[in-house]
Amino acid sequence: xxxxxxxxxxxxxxxxxxxxxxxxxxxxxxxxxxxxxxxxxxxxxxxxxxxxxxxxxxxxxxxxxxxxxxxxxxxxxxxxxxxxxxxxxxxxxxxxxxxxxxxxxxxxxx
Amino acid sequence: xxxxxxxxxxxxxxxxxxxxxxxxxxxxxxxxxxxxxxxxxxxxxxxxxxxxxxxxxxxxxxxxxxxxxxxxxxxxxxxxxxxxxxxxxxxxxxxxxxxxxxxxxxxxxxxxxxxxxx
Numbered sequence: 001x002x003x004x005x006x007x008x009x010x011x012x013x014x015x016x017x018x019x020x021x022x023x024x025x026x027x028x029x030x031x032x033x034x035x036x037x038x039x040x041x042x043x044x045x046x047x048x049x050x051x052x053x054x055x056x057x058x059x060x061x062x063x064x065x066x067x068x069x070x071x072x073x074x075x076x077x078x079x080x081x082x083x084x085x086x087x088x089x090x091x092x093x094x095x096x097x098x099x100x101x102x103x104x105x106x107x108x109x110x
Numbered sequence: 111x112x113x114x115x116x117x118x119x120x121x122x123x124x125x126x127x128x129x130x131x132x133x134x135x136x137x138x139x140x141x142x143x144x145x146x147x148x149x150x151x152x153x154x155x156x157x158x159x160x161x162x163x164x165x166x167x168x169x170x171x172x173x174x175x176x177x178x179x180x181x182x183x184x185x186x187x188x189x190x191x192x193x194x195x196x197x198x199x200x201x202x203x204x205x206x207x208x209x210x211x212x213x214x215x216x217x218x219x220x221x222x223x224x225x226x227x228x
Contacts, residue, residue, distance in 0.1 A: 032215060043114075043200050043219030044153065087152070091215065097143065097166050098202075098217055100152040 004088045009105040018075040020104050022088030025069040030092055033064060035073045037084040078108045112136055114203050114220035122226045123191050131186040131223045135203030142184040143217060144176060145200040153200060159184060160206055191227045198222040
């Protein structure tokens with residue numbers, strides 16, 4: 001699986017949008033971009049994934065650049081409960097492992 | 111909705127003892143993954159099973175073994191426990207046998223089993 005690079009930590013004010021970047025310059029054509037988050041000591045939670053088009057669901061939006069070498073996860077209105085480690089992972093969908101790298105610790109401040 | 115069930119949630123063992131962790135996947139999920147997360151570390155992939163056969167192997171120590179049973183639940187057996195085995199152990203399941211628009215590649219994680227080795 002391709003390696004990803006994320007900032008170690010970010011802060012965001014409650015109610016504002018949180019934009020979390022991820023670089024995945026070695027992504028291959030059949031690899032998807034997945035985002036998971038882990039709230040302290042809980043099991044990782046799926047957020048969203050995409051291949052090349054931008055995606056949106058009830059939790060977040062995913063913006064993938066045209067060359068697919070980077071992406072941004074957007075939490076439109078961050079709440080205190082969004083404080084977590086966010087992992088950007090590239091993976092084929094067909095049963096391969098999720099490889100967690102060093103994610104971004106997002107802290108949402110009141 | 112039913113989630114992934116792991117047991118026990120907490121386990122305390124002495125060095126050189128054995129431990130068994132259990133994982134019950136979401137109904138109709140055919141694939142189980144095991145992860146280990148040490149203190150301050152990111153989750154590390156150990157092993158996975160698809161339809162009761164080992165499908166992938168990561169950084170699982172030789173002292174550990176795992177299997178998936180006919181009812182799709184899985185057990186992780188750990189022997190000769192060491193202090194460094196103290197960690198959170200997560201199980202995840204997914205319906206890898208699905209095809210088409212239903213399949214998203216999402217893994218569903220349990221709440222984990224915390225093993226403490228003294």
